[in-house]
Amino acid sequence: MSCCGTPPSPEELDEVGKLITQKLSGFIRTLRDAAFTVGLREGEDAARLIASGYARSPDLLRQALKHLLSSRKEEWDRFDGIFGAYWQGKRARSKIVTAGTSSGSANSLVKPAIERSDMSAEGAVPDQASGSLDEDGTHERTGEGRAEGASRADVLASTDFRKLNDPAEIAEAHDVAARLAQAMRTRLTRRDLARRRGYRLDLRRTIHRNISHGGVPISLVKRQRKHKPLRLVILLDVSGSMSMYTGTFLRFIHGVLDEFREAEAFLFHTQLAHVSDAMKERDPARALDRLSLMAQGAGGGTRIGESLATFNRWHASRVIHSRTCVMIVSDGYETGDAQLLGREMTQLARRCKRIVWLNPMLGWDGYSPDAAGIKAALPHVDLFAPANTLKSLADLEPYLARL
Template sequence: MEHAPLDLPDDPRLAGNIAHFAAALRRAGLPVGPDRLLMAVEAVTVAGFTDRADFFHALQAVFVRRPEHRATFAQLFRLYWRDPRYLEHMMGLLTPTVRGVQEERRARPAEKRAAEALLDAAEGPDPEVAGEPAEEVKIDASATASGRERLRNLDFEQMSTAEMAAAKRMLTTLRLPVRPLASRRRQAAAAGRIDRQATLRAALRKGDLHDLRRATPRIRWPNLVALCDISGSMTSYSRALLHFLHAVANRQGQGWAEVHGFTFGTRLTNITRHLRTRDVDAALAAAGAEAQDWEGGTRIGDALHAFNRDWSRRVLGQGAVVLLVTDGLDRGDPERLAFEARRLHLTARRVIWLNPLLRFDGFAPKAAGIRALLPHVDSLRAGHSIAALEGLATALSQPDDRGELTRLRG
């Protein structure tokens, strides 16, 4: 990353500029408090600020504590300290007119958060940074019926920081129903089919056949396994799904035997233990720190191979339902992807594919990765909004639900 010579104000104004920058970072979702602001001013003073690269890395070392915040920090640094014209360019990308899936570049989530945060910062200094305590104002986009309906159907990738916060609150209330499975094993019951073996054993003990024993199948609950693509094009959607998955994993009496979560971009990462942490922010922060391939490339075939080899026997043995969250835009060999998808399909009870590209009316399975996956899933749904995730309830409660599969398979 090349940096031009830095032209900063004199020292008395430097602290103020860093304070405004810190406020913008906080609006963009980074956990920046007064202690970090003081550390940043001290770090810049020690490191010097005649060179842009030193200035960038000094601030990054203080303000960025999670890998997933690096992209947002870099975009906001560019907006605030380098190129004022970039803000106008970014705002033009926030609400593009979609003519096709790949015809127009859309603002990346990190770019959107940076642009929105800087627009907010332009309204004036943050009251807390200026030293004047102020009551925190929370925007609740779901306060009204119309607001809730709009939020339900809004694309996760197009949400502002406030809208995403409101959406996450709504996601925690969603239910993901599960159908119990009848086991081959049976248990004694007052009603049900006659258990011949138990009846004969009782007859041998008592000497008569008057006491007929009955039994019903034991009920067992399946596992829920989510495989979430965290490549650049899927970041917003997978973050929302993981937030939803955390709520399901921590809801008492939710029915699922176990909830397992995996992320993949260029490698597979098991984040199940983090989903069991009660605090959602701590859980997802730990998951984000462990998965080092956020917003990178996509190797779906390699990820499925690693899952089939290392994890399928451990987590798919109870008639598990698999949620595959990906747009199917794979950089690997489509034949390898098809082979591994078939293996996954054979070992899981059901594979439900959530593909955000289905939000486009003219979507067609043209990409090789999408065509490789289609024959090996049971249901295909969009998963790009709260309303789309609510549709999972239909897919799970109706075993014959196919979503968009029938249309796309032709």
């Protein structure tokens, strides 16, 4: 090392740089172990912050990294404790692993699906995170595994699909989306059956039938009404601006069509494609292979108005009845005529019971629906909701249950 007043040599600067890089890499791993969503790009940006001089002050570095590496409120709340424990040697709180756990109908659907996918992937292999190794190599069981698993389920349920970089996480999200669709269908079916079991007494017909008994209501007549099951019609935007979300939605739609008897699916970009037959393949991989052949030209621009015009003209009379919910999944970036989109939405609204528009960008901070296409469509939409996480998909169930 150089003496005071002597500038450091290039070798010394290189050694200091390596130490800082190792320290930062360890901090990134610590955040990941604490269920933070931190990828390679965030790590590179953190290194640039340190190189820019933010490391001269611990508080300045903490604030800079906190803004960069915290993507959700629960991460923001826990960041200071993790930073202090790693960089300053302060004692961290023991609630790091379990923070962020929440309750609700959405999590009650998403968490079991994630846990089932973990079990199917790992089989009977013990989870190393749920215990520790003694000095003799034996596995000591602790109670942290279940808490960490619950926290991981919360993280995956609330992570934006565009931030899933690890192929294993992407595959897991796809599997959970398919299982989520199946769970939603099961619950909706049970509620529908319970609703139909209820009946009302038809007094006029009961009295008429029991005249021979002196008017004593021995034989009761119940009112019967013709039942129409809920039908879902899904139109998925597969244009370039939606490419980060298409894979997960395709798995979700595959799960819907696999369970719903009353469901139809369409893809659109510059044109419309009816894909229900392909999505009803039992094998998801084979279904996606068929879709790739049917959706030629996907990934380009979006002509929502023209696609809806094709749907209204050639498909709507066949697939829509009085209890149909049309679900459009799109960011609303219309490259065609926005006025045409407004006219076709008006015609669609007259045919179906409800129109649900799912926009992944609605879950982004600072987003507002200012595009001409989405402005033309919104007056005809009954529910405008985000669809950028598994939790936002699960939140649809209570709305569908009321239809």
